[in-house]
Amino acid sequence: MGLYVEALIRADPDDLWDRTQQPARHRRWDLRxxxxxxxxxxxxxxxxxxYATRVLPFLTVSGVGVAAGERHRSDGTRTSALRFSSRHPLSLIEEGRGYWRYVPTDDGVRFLTGYDYRVRWGRWGRPADRFVLRPLMGWATAWSFDRLRLWCERGLPPERSLRYALGESAVRLLAVVAVAKTVPAAGPAAAALALLLPPSPVTPAARRCLRRPPGRARTAPPALLTTLPAATSATSPAVTAAVTVPEPS
Known part of the structure; x- marks a missing residue:
């Protein structure tokens, strides 16, 4: 099952394109x-x-990818597609593909993504992906999209919104600990309340994004994605074709 995330961002389409396509700006908001x-x-x-991801202070996992974009289309939409792979032995993700789509509306730009990947580590990799990595990747994508929205709509730098998120999480945790120490029986209720209370308007939140395509979804990727070569010459067409991504109808 592919991952899907969508956010409505009230921003200039050209500015949104630049903040997502230029590496120096992209890495500022994308937690992944x-x-x-x-x-x-x-x-x-x-x-x-x-690309590189620091998993631990002393461990960075890297990979390579190939991407192409269609910035000017007759219907006003824009599309960016990519394939990626990693030969790092500690990377659970071996290879994958996905796309970004920019759909202008009267209320803003529907910025959405669909992507999927193939994992390594044999029989151990599949449950690790299903129960750990895939939920984490879905949450991180949605959280990052909302962080991008705050940057575009409110002018809130991604570095500052991260500090707000860490600070708010710390306050909620301290409140739960304080309640649990004072009234132990109320600890579970306080923890549930801390999780359910809506976040501050300036704090990124994954819950603000759609996690499923609206309407009926198709598995066919955008045409642009089918024309991209593999991220590395070692990736075979048979492996690449096995990865499908969700797309809204």
């Missing part, structure tokens, strides 16, 4: 990546890039 850099490529070829 520590670093993103373009790699040299010949004129007319899709853009190749390198």
């Amino acid at each position: 990546f520590t670093d993103i850099d373009h790699l040299p490529c010949a004129p007319g070829e899709p853009q190749r890039f390198r």
